[in-house]
Amino acid sequence: MTALAPPPDTHARPDAHAQVRAAYERDGFAVLRGVVDPDTIAEASAHLEWLTARYPELSPEHLHHPLMRDDAFWTSLVTDPRLVDIAEGFLGPDIACFTAHYICKPARTGMAVLWHQDGAYWQLDPMEALTVWLAIDETTAENGCLRMLPGSHRTPLQPIELRSDVPNMLCSSLDARGIDPARAVDITLRPGDVSIHHPQLIHGSEPNRSPTRRCGLDIGYIRTSTRVSNRELYLNPVLVRGRPVPGVNRYRSWPEYVEGSTIPFRAREAWNARARSMNESQQFSGETAEDVLVQTRRMIERLREGTVRT
Numbered sequence: 001m002t003a004l005a006p007p008p009d010t011h012a013r014p015d016a017h018a019q020v021r022a023a024y025e026r027d028g029f030a031v032l033r034g035v036v037d038p039d040t041i042a043e044a045s046a047h048l049e050w051l052t053a054r055y056p057e058l059s060p061e062h063l064h065h066p067l068m069r070d071d072a073f074w075t076s077l078v079t080d081p082r083l084v085d086i087a088e089g090f091l092g093p094d095i096a097c098f099t100a101h102y103i104c105k106p107a108r109t110g111m112a113v114l115w116h117q118d119g120a121y122w123q124l125d126p127m128e129a130l131t132v133w134l135a136i137d138e139t140t141a142e143n144g145c146l147r148m149l150p151g152s153h154r155t156p157l158q159p160i161e162l163r164s165d166v167p168n169m170l171c172s173s174l175d176a177r178g179i180d181p182a183r184a185v186d187i188t189l190r191p192g193d194v195s196i197h198h199p200q201l202i203h204g205s206e207p208n209r210s211p212t213r214r215c216g217l218d219i220g221y222i223r224t225s226t227r228v229s230n231r232e233l234y235l236n237p238v239l240v241r242g243r244p245v246p247g248v249n250r251y252r253s254w255p256e257y258v259e260g261s262t263i264p265f266r267a268r269e270a271w272n273a274r275a276r277s278m279n280e281s282q283q284f285s286g287e288t289a290e291d292v293l294v295q296t297r298r299m300i301e302r303l304r305e306g307t308v309r310t
């Protein structure tokens with residue numbers, strides 16, 4: 001399926017950052033190997049199973065961030081310094097997370113994600129953002145790994161078209177008539193690897209045709225100077241590092257671990273100390289009390305209607 005050479009790999013080498021940067025600037029994406037340790041990935045996998053058992057009415061491709069609004073494990077993952085360091089390399093020292101969701105494609109039935117540019121679904125001003133995709137499972141061409149079109153990040157944002165002719169997670173795509181799929185690169189990852197991409201990069205993924213699950217955590221980081229305007233769709237973002245810019249966004253506090261509100265992860269006590277210290281150092285706003293399932297269903301409904309940008 002893949003015609004081009006695989007994406008450049010980077011490990012924790014002294015020149016890794018320069019290589020990642022060069023790949024990102026040239027292609028609009030890059031791959032970083034072995035970013036997150038196996039024990040944390042095993043916890044993320046347990047978290048995913050916990051969420052799917054808790055919300056059996058949701059398709060596992062749609063485990064969106066409202067479900068994890070008050071979830072200490074999830075917040076510990078999106079604020080994990082190994083991931084935030086990557087974001088800092090592109091966005092600078094003041095960073096927030098405005099969205100993150102597990103995209104889990106079950107064996108044999110997992111849906112495709114049609115060609116799209118992330119920025120077309122976001123209302124960010126300015127569009128200073130980076131997508132960080134953390135592999136929870138191994139990803140392969142057979143199980144529906146990400147596919148990127150190198151250099152397509154230089155394409156302006158294209159309109160979204162509703163698509164119901166094939167099962168697909170976003171219920172939409174850009175006009176794909178000019179796209180040659182043979183030019184796409186398969187992003188094959190091991191658990192704990194990360195791929196990053198630009199908000200204008202054209203990418204997608206095939207259905208899962210394999211006997212194994214394919215899951216990743218798809219995280220959107222922004223500079224704190226970027227305003228998140230789509231208030232019906234996004235919650236108050238999470239400040240993950242540095243300082244907020246006054247008057248731009250309101251941030252929600254870091255949730256402490258409470259039994260039953262997430263999985264009992266190993267670092268929960270250290271996390272609670274970190275969360276308390278963060279919450280004391282900032283003036284965070286309270287989050288809406290709306291039911292998390294209602295918020296999630298609204299997100300899915302708006303994807304179906306194609307009203308994600310209004």
Ligand SMILES: O=C(O)CCC(=O)C(=O)O
Pocket residue numbers: 103113118131133144145146203204205216218
């Ligand atoms: O996980 C997938 O297959 C698609 C993810 C995606 O489109 C994204 O990270 O922007």
